[in-house]
Structure formats: C-alpha cells, structure tokens
Amino acid sequence: MNYSSRISGNHIAIFLFHGVTLPVDCAVRNYTRKHIERDYFATVLRALKQAGTPVSMNDILNHRELGTPLPPRPFAVTFDDGFRNNLTVAAPVLVDEQVPATFYITTDFVERNRMSWIDRIEFAVEQRLQAELQLPWGPRRFHGDEERRAFxxxxxxVVKNDLMIDAEKLATDIQTQLGVAITHSSSHPLDQKLSWSEVRALAAEPLFTVGGHGHSHAILDSLGHQDLECELDTGMRLLKEKAAVQGPHYSYPEGMPNCYSARVIEALKQRGVRCCPSAIDGVNDSTADLFHLKRVMVV
Ligand SMILES: [Zn+2]
Known part of the structure; x- marks a missing residue:
C-alpha cells in the first residue's frame, strides 16, 4: 500500500505500528502483518519522509492546545502494545532516520511478558495443521494454512463485534481443545514484550515518547466503573513507578468506535491524559479532537 498518499496538505497523519521484526518462519502466525519486517519498515519510513515531515505526538498536542504551528504535511509514528522488537529492531531504524515515535505500552504485557488473547490463539493454531473444535458459536474445523487463517x-x-465474549477464556478453551500447552507468555520474537528496563531505555531516547495503552489491554468501554478505574490506575501507577513515565499520552486498546466512549474519555482526562488516538482508519484535520484522532495502520 502507498502510505505516502495518506500524507497531504494540512492534514495530520498518524501511522500505527505494532511490531517490526527480522524475518520469522511461521505458517499462519502474523498473517495479518501485525509485525512488519525491518527492511520494509525502513522503506516505509523513508517514503513517508519524502512525502511529509515527521512530528511527535507532543508536537500534535502542542499544536492543538497552544496553537504551535506544525510543519507542512506532518506525520507521526506510533506503536501500540509494547513489543520488545520496538526497541531491538524498530528503534535503531527510527534513530537512523531521525523519526520521532510514541510507544503506547500495555503494562501487564511488560510485567509478565503477557500475550494478547489473539496472539495466544494464533500461537496455538500455528502448532496444529488440522483440528475440529467446538466454539461458542458452533463447530469449526480447519485443515491447512488457508483454512487456519480463515479460522x-x-x-x-466475532470477538471484535461481541464485547460480551471473554476473549482470554476463549483462548484458553481453544488451547485446551487443540491439546497444546495453556500459554500466556512466550519468548518467540512475535510475542516477547519489553521489560521495564527496556521501557526505560525507550523513554530515555529524546526522539521517543512513552504513553499508556491499558494494563491488561481490556477494551475500556467494556469495563464497569470500578474495573475501568482499576485498569487505568494500575497501568499508570506501574508506568510511573517502574519507568518514571507520567505524561499526557495514551491510546485506546483495540481503538475501534465501540471500544471507547465519553465515559472512558472523562476517566482518562481525570488522570491527566490529554491526547489519545484511536485505531480508526483516517487522517486528521487541524481541528481534530485529541481524543478522537484517527490513525493509519501500516501492514
Ligand atoms: Zn493494542
């Protein structure tokens, strides 16, 4: 895809990445390209720099709050979740290219090297070429790579559209039915998360900013009042205590329209968050609300 075409005039383009890896040999894992290869990442960054001017999320915040001008055709680079390869693979490329980036960290992923529910399921399905399973919405079977990806x-x-499904429970159920180990954590390059010292290393680089992205990665608007407060407070306390990060930057886990609401935004504002992009596809005009910023996912 031609990402440079998303940069234009006075629009603010914010690009969303998750992982940047060296080549990995997997049959079905990463079929969505949540992690992109390093050389491709460098190619994308250079193309973006040709088309526009890199800015930080702080620049965007200052522009909206203080009226500080942005350069023409501004674009920002952001990462969600806190994969270790953000530091080991992406960061050196960003420094080489002198492109600022903001890393939104899910604190329980760091605390316990936790995998997201979908990574747990992908990790399990990678281990079985064929299977028959009983899912909550009916029996399913797969045989071969194409059917595994479709599965x-x-x-x-289904999970994205039904916030009532307990995704972690589903992941455990699928791991059990596939007869693989119940896995919450893995040292595979597609799973390894940053350690706290690595979060501190990212935060220490002047080009980089660290922000929050939930504690457990729960969808914020699916949580009741107390759980929402706990999810936000736990994540912010850990970022502050373990990485001295205490700032205005946050991004919504999953980031789709059904994942956040005025109630969630109010809870974030009460805790000092002033800028929180979604994962809704699009670019932003110069009057865009800092809690409704759109992003362009790079795959
Ligand atoms: Zn996320």
Missing part, C-alpha cells in the same frame, strides 16, 4: 479471521471478527 483466525473469523475469531477476530
């Missing part, structure tokens, strides 16, 4: 896509689709 994973269907799960993504």
């Amino acid at each position: 994973l896509s269907e799960i993504r689709q």
Whole structure:
C-alpha cells in the first residue's frame, strides 16, 4: 500500500505500528502483518519522509492546545502494545532516520511478558495443521494454512463485534481443545514484550515518547466503573513507578468506535491524559479532537 498518499496538505497523519521484526518462519502466525519486517519498515519510513515531515505526538498536542504551528504535511509514528522488537529492531531504524515515535505500552504485557488473547490463539493454531473444535458459536474445523487463517479471521471478527465474549477464556478453551500447552507468555520474537528496563531505555531516547495503552489491554468501554478505574490506575501507577513515565499520552486498546466512549474519555482526562488516538482508519484535520484522532495502520 502507498502510505505516502495518506500524507497531504494540512492534514495530520498518524501511522500505527505494532511490531517490526527480522524475518520469522511461521505458517499462519502474523498473517495479518501485525509485525512488519525491518527492511520494509525502513522503506516505509523513508517514503513517508519524502512525502511529509515527521512530528511527535507532543508536537500534535502542542499544536492543538497552544496553537504551535506544525510543519507542512506532518506525520507521526506510533506503536501500540509494547513489543520488545520496538526497541531491538524498530528503534535503531527510527534513530537512523531521525523519526520521532510514541510507544503506547500495555503494562501487564511488560510485567509478565503477557500475550494478547489473539496472539495466544494464533500461537496455538500455528502448532496444529488440522483440528475440529467446538466454539461458542458452533463447530469449526480447519485443515491447512488457508483454512487456519480463515479460522483466525473469523475469531477476530466475532470477538471484535461481541464485547460480551471473554476473549482470554476463549483462548484458553481453544488451547485446551487443540491439546497444546495453556500459554500466556512466550519468548518467540512475535510475542516477547519489553521489560521495564527496556521501557526505560525507550523513554530515555529524546526522539521517543512513552504513553499508556491499558494494563491488561481490556477494551475500556467494556469495563464497569470500578474495573475501568482499576485498569487505568494500575497501568499508570506501574508506568510511573517502574519507568518514571507520567505524561499526557495514551491510546485506546483495540481503538475501534465501540471500544471507547465519553465515559472512558472523562476517566482518562481525570488522570491527566490529554491526547489519545484511536485505531480508526483516517487522517486528521487541524481541528481534530485529541481524543478522537484517527490513525493509519501500516501492514
Ligand atoms: Zn493494542
């Protein structure tokens, strides 16, 4: 895809990445390209720099709050979740290219090297070429890579549209039915998360900013009042205590329109957050609300 075409005039383009890896040999894992390869990442960054001017999320915040001008055709680079490869693979490329980036960290991923529910399911499905399972919405079977990918896509689709499904429980159920180990954590390059010292290393680089992205990665608007407060407070306390990060930057886990609301935004504002992009596809005009910023996912 031509990402440079998303940069234009006075629009603010914010690009969303998750992982940047060296080549990995997997049959079905990463079929959505949540992690992109390093050389491709460098190519994308250079193309973006040709088309526009890199800015930080702080620049965007200052522009909206103080009226500080942005350069023409501004674009920002952001990462969600806190994969270790953000530091080990992406950061050196960003420094080489002198592109600022903001890393939104899910604190329990760091605390316990936790995997997200969908990574747990992908990790399990990678280990079985064929299977028959009973899912909450009916029996399913797969045989071969194409059907494994279709199986994973269907799960993504169903869970995304039904916030009542307990995704972690579903992941455990699928791991059990596939007869693989119940896995919450893995040292595979597609799973390894930053340690706290690595979060501190990112935060120490002047080009980089660290922000929050939930504690457990729960969808914020699916949580009741107390759970929402706990999810936000736990994550912010850990970022502050373990990485001395205490700032205005946050991004919504999942970031789709059904994942946040005025109630969530109010809870974030009460805790000092002033800028929180979604994962809704799009670019932003110069009057865009800092809690409704759109992003362009790079795959
Ligand atoms: Zn996320």
